[in-house]
Structure formats: C-alpha cells, structure tokens
Amino acid sequence: MTRRTLAGPDALQRWSVVPREFYARDPRRVARALLGKVLLRRSGSTLLAGRIVEVEAYLGANDLAAHAAAGKTARNEVLFGSPGHAYVYFIYGSYYCLNVACEPEGRAGCVLIRALEPLAGLRAMAAARAVPIAALEARPLLLRKLTSGPGRLCEAFAITRAGDNGKDLTDTRSDLLIVDDGSPAPRVAVTPRIGITKSAKDKLRYVIAGSSLVSGPRKG
DNA sequence: TTATAGATTGCCT
DNA sequence: GGCAATCTATAAT
Numbered sequence: 001m002t003r004r005t006l007a008g009p010d011a012l013q014r015w016s017v018v019p020r021e022f023y024a025r026d027p028r029r030v031a032r033a034l035l036g037k038v039l040l041r042r043s044g045s046t047l048l049a050g051r052i053v054e055v056e057a058y059l060g061a062n063d064l065a066a067h068a069a070a071g072k073t074a075r076n077e078v079l080f081g082s083p084g085h086a087y088v089y090f091i092y093g094s095y096y097c098l099n100v101a102c103e104p105e106g107r108a109g110c111v112l113i114r115a116l117e118p119l120a121g122l123r124a125m126a127a128a129r130a131v132p133i134a135a136l137e138a139r140p141l142l143l144r145k146l147t148s149g150p151g152r153l154c155e156a157f158a159i160t161r162a163g164d165n166g167k168d169l170t171d172t173r174s175d176l177l178i179v180d181d182g183s184p185a186p187r188v189a190v191t192p193r194i195g196i197t198k199s200a201k202d203k204l205r206y207v208i209a210g211s212s213l214v215s216g217p218r219k220g
Numbered sequence: 221t222t223a224t225a226g227a228t229t230g231c232c233t
Numbered sequence: 234g235g236c237a238a239t240c241t242a243t244a245a246t
Contacts, residue, residue, distance in 0.1 A: 056238070065238070075231060092239050093228025099238085112238060151239045161230095195238050215239095 015040075015179040020170045023083035027057040027102040027109035031206045034100070034111060034178070036186045038119065041157045042175045046124050048157055050116030050147050051183075054214040056193045057204040058099070060108035064198040068108035079108040084170040088154070088161045095151030098159050100169060100178070114194070114205070116147040117213045118156075125156040141212075149215040 018037055023030055034052050041048040058066035060079070067076045067089065078087040079101050087099040087110055102109040118125055125146045126133055136142050147153040154160075159176070169177050187209040192201055194216060207214045 058238075067238080070232080073232075089238085090230060091237060093230080093237090095239050097238060114238090149239070193238070197237090 015181045017170055017172050018084075018178045018180055020082070020084040023100060023102045023170075024104045025102065027059055027111050028204065030100070030102045030109075031055045031057040031111045031204070032188055033185075034113075035188055035206055035208050036183055038179050038181050039113065039116060039153075039157070040177050040179055041121075041159075043124075043158065046121055048121035048124060049119040050153065050157070051119055052113060052115075052178075053117050053208045053211045054113075054115035054148075055206050056112040056114055057206070058110050058112060059204075060103065060110075063202075065193065065196040065200070065202075066108070066110070068110070072108075076108070078166050079110050081105060081166075082168075084168060086159075086164050086167045086169055086176060088159060088165040090161050091151070096154040096160055097150040098154055098157075098164075112150060113153065114150050115207075115213055115215045116153050116156075117211070118143060118146050122146070128156050128158055144213055148213050152215075 034055050037052050039050050039052060060066055060068045063069055068079045072080050075089065078085055081101060082105050083101050083103060085101045087101055088096050090096055098113045099110040102111060123133060126136055129146050131142060131145050147156050164176055167176050168174055189207050189209040190203045191205045192203055193205045
C-alpha cells in the first residue's frame with residue numbers, strides 16, 4: 001500500500017479549525033464546502049485523521065427524510081442547537097452515524113458524514129474495524145472497509161452517541177474536531193441520497209468526483 | 221458482479 | 234409495535 005506520512009502534533013499546528021460561522025448556513029452549502037476537510041480524533045496518544053470525501057445534506061423542518069422534520073425530541077435536540085456540534089444517532093440496532101449541526105441556533109439543518117479517506121492512525125482504524133493489517137497492505141482497496149460508509153467511519157473513529165453526541169467540533173481542545181489542512185477545493189459530484197425512503201430523489205449527496213473511497217457499489 | 225435477507229437496539233406513535 | 238440516514242454474508246448470474 002502507499003506509505004502515508006503520519007500527522008504528528010507539529011502537523012496539527014499547520015491546520016486551522018473550521019469555525020462555527022462556517023456551519024451557520026444552508027446545509028447544502030456546508031455539505032459541499034466540507035468535502036476535502038479533515039476529521040480529527042485524538043484518543044490518548046493516538047491521532048486519527050480522515051479526509052471527508054462524501055456527505056449528505058439534511059434540511060430540517062422542510063425535509064421529510066431528516067430526523068428534525070417531526071420537530072424537536074430528546075433524540076435530535078442537538079440539531080436545533082448551536083451549529084458546529086456533533087449529532088450522533090444509533091441506527092439499525094448496530095451502527096452510529098455522525099452529523100454536524102448547521103444553520104443558526106434554533107434551526108435544524110445538518111450534514112451527515114458518509115465517507116472518509118484515511119490519512120493517519122490507520123492501524124488503530126483497522127483494529128477497530130477488525131481488518132487485518134496484513135490484508136490492508138496486500139489489497140489497498142480494503143481501505144474502503146475502514147471508513148467508506150457512515151456506520152463504518154464511526155466504528156473506525158470509535159464515535160458513539162454516549163461519548164460524542166453534542167460535542168463541539170470547532171473547539172481545539174475537543175478530542176473530535178474538523179480542520180482545514182489547506183488542500184484545494186475538490187471537484188464535486190451531486191447525487192441522490194442513500195438509504196432513505198422519503199424524498200429519496202432529491203439530489204443532496206455530495207462526493208469528491210472520482211474518489212475511489214466513497215460508499216456504495218463500485219462504479220469507477 | 222449484483223441482489224437479496226437478516227441482524228438488532230432505541231426512538232416515536 | 235413498527236420502523237430506521239446500515240453493513241455483512243450468502244446466493245445467484
């Protein structure tokens with residue numbers, strides 16, 4: 001597999017946290033702008049990092065597929081709070097999904113993080129996902145098994161509702177945050193969202209064009 | 221390579 | 234009680 005430079009604490013200093021104002025607008029614009037940004041997880045001495053390559057926008061009250069459409073509940077209250085906070089929910093009895101709250105406080109749009117390109121901490125991710133390192137080195141395509149899919153990336157980053165729901169992703173002291181590493185804005189493709197039944201034809205899924213690490217069946 | 225079903229928990233009606 | 238913003242294994246082509 002390709003050798004990747006491990007991002008140490010010094011690399012972290014070159015990165016800037018994505019500020020709260022970034023999230024305080026229409027989820028469709030936030031979704032597009034989040035592509036290419038980097039999700040960071042610090043757990044003890046281990047640093048996990050992944051570039052965001054696939055997201056979906058959920059629009060709040062007017063979007064029947066959004067959790068917020070039915071109004072504020074104990075489950076989704078983070079969506080109605082301050083932008084830039086993590087909304088983590090449990091789905092299908094087994095998996096967690098990570099969202100970022102958007103829109104100004106009081107409005108409930110969000111962006112679902114659907115796939116990452118692993119940048120640092122691959123061994124820890126592989127261990128969390130029960131993927132043997134030896135297999136990864138032999139077949140680089142197995143990288144997709146680490147973080148291609150909302151349930152997968154949460155498992156790789158050890159993200160849970162109990163541990164991470166409501167966390168501020170714009171706080172540099174947080175152990176879960178989103179940063180800009182200065183890489184240029186990628187070319188973006190837009191498609192319908194995945195895994196929903198309501199409003200299924202709306203084109204609100206954004207992917208980095210040509211990335212081999214987006215979720216779903218391979219198309220090339 | 222694509223298509224199907226099954227697992228399994230918490231939230232909402 | 235029903236269903237869900239998923240993933241995996243297994244089967245069929």
